Amino acid sequence: MEQKYAVPALDRAHAVLTLLTEEPYKWKLSDLSKHLGISKSTLYSLLLTMERLHWIHRDRNETYALGSALGDFGSAYFRQYDLVEEFRRTAEPVMRKLQESVQLARLDGSDVLYLAKLEAPSPVQMVSGPGVRFPAHATGLGKILMSDMDAEQVRRIFPQETLHKVTVHTIGSREAFLQELETVRRNGYSLDIQEGVMGFCCVAAPVRRRSGEIIAAVSCSMPIHHWEGKREEAIREIRALGQRLSTSM
Numbered sequence: 001m002e003q004k005y006a007v008p009a010l011d012r013a014h015a016v017l018t019l020l021t022e023e024p025y026k027w028k029l030s031d032l033s034k035h036l037g038i039s040k041s042t043l044y045s046l047l048l049t050m051e052r053l054h055w056i057h058r059d060r061n062e063t064y065a066l067g068s069a070l071g072d073f074g075s076a077y078f079r080q081y082d083l084v085e086e087f088r089r090t091a092e093p094v095m096r097k098l099q100e101s102v103q104l105a106r107l108d109g110s111d112v113l114y115l116a117k118l119e120a121p122s123p124v125q126m127v128s129g130p131g132v133r134f135p136a137h138a139t140g141l142g143k144i145l146m147s148d149m150d151a152e153q154v155r156r157i158f159p160q161e162t163l164h165k166v167t168v169h170t171i172g173s174r175e176a177f178l179q180e181l182e183t184v185r186r187n188g189y190s191l192d193i194q195e196g197v198m199g200f201c202c203v204a205a206p207v208r209r210r211s212g213e214i215i216a217a218v219s220c221s222m223p224i225h226h227w228e229g230k231r232e233e234a235i236r237e238i239r240a241l242g243q244r245l246s247t248s249m
Contacts, residue, residue: 025063091241100220102219105145140196148213166196201221220238
């Protein structure tokens with residue numbers, strides 16, 4: 001990463017946190033200043049801000065340790081991996097019942113980033129394994145992941161009115177995508193009918209925090225010749241899977 005974009009205050013905060021991780025309740029302001037080579041006046045303001053944010057905690061002896069916010073961040077970090085494990089466990093019966101592949105993904109900028117996939121025993125598979133990215137506007141997953149966003153948030157992600165058409169069925173404009181999101185919000189799920197990959201259809205549903213925020217989404221994709229016979233069952237199963245995963249969060 002280019003140093004010209006670095007934020008010195010964050011570098012200093014990182015140095016403080018690293019030190020407190022190794023030796024909590026040992027360092028006072030003067031000790032930290034000497035050890036890190038940061039002036040007392042600069043460090044005082046930094047520590048005061050970090051304490052206000054609960055990044056650090058100061059005890060009665062004026063020494064510092066990691067604060068409660070760091071515990072929250074750590075728990076949230078590991079819950080990401082808990083979600084993948086819970087998905088693998090919970091989605092297995094869905095995949096077996098539908099005999100179609102089931103995916104877990106999150107939004108990353110204007111892309112969908114696939115986190116996990118349970119593949120059905122089928123000779124025809126869509127490329128959507130962990131680490132694969134796909135344009136959000138061209139997938140059911142992307143639609144549901146963006147469904148709670150307002151128009152301004154969508155415009156920041158897609159600054160251009162024209163959207164790249166992955167197939168002839170892909171939504172090609174930002175305005176049409178905004179209209180599609182209104183439908184998705186009403187339904188509580190999203191569909192992708194050959195919009196991302198020709199010959200494949202998909203249904204997706206959200207995974208939410210307890211606060212209601214969408215943090216991930218699940219989907220089922222299948223060849224188009226399976227779609228009409230399995231559409232309604234797939235919608236029910238994927239919505240229920242999203243709700244179960246939301247409860248686990």
